[in-house]
Amino acid sequence: MISGMIKNGYPTVNVIFCLPNQPDFTIEFVIDTGFTGDLCLPSAAVTLMQLPFLYELPANLANNS
Template identity: 50%
Template sequence: MIYGKLIDGKAIVPVIFRLYTQPDFSLDFVIDTGFNDHLTLPPQAVSAMNLPLYSSTSARLADGREALLSIHLATIVWDSIEKIVPILASGYKPLLGTALMEGYHLEIDFEDNGLVSLEKISPKRSLLLCSATFSAIIT
């Protein structure tokens, strides 16, 4: 289970980074359900963390512009599991996208300092949700 807070109307959760050159550290990320990849970090942060370049890609930004973005790799600890994930070097604030939340249930209490939680969806719960959705469709 991953916990965060709602601050100024933004759902924020911590992500733990595991880099070879320093002890683990945490950065706060804004959940962006309109972003379908893993994580973004400002280019200055990517540089400071010395993240290895993996590739580059063209992307359409939220303002509609096309941009060529570099993709870097980082090891994170997500829900107590170590993962290597792509990081897009873009923008001015860290964003967490839906690819990293795949298989999780997101819940947000929309009030000042409200609870934000991401809970792994168990196979049993996933099946129940699918059954309930199917039942609603056919009735």
């Protein structure tokens, strides 16, 4: 079971990443009920996990930030 909490009105969940020969790290995700199959990670996490960088997508949030 995954448990989370509401922060600033949004449902969130913490995901712990366990990498070989590196300390574990946690990323807090906002749960998106309209999930379409893609996961966005902070660039520091992509680098740390040595994942291929696909593309950068600028976006405006609902509060225009």
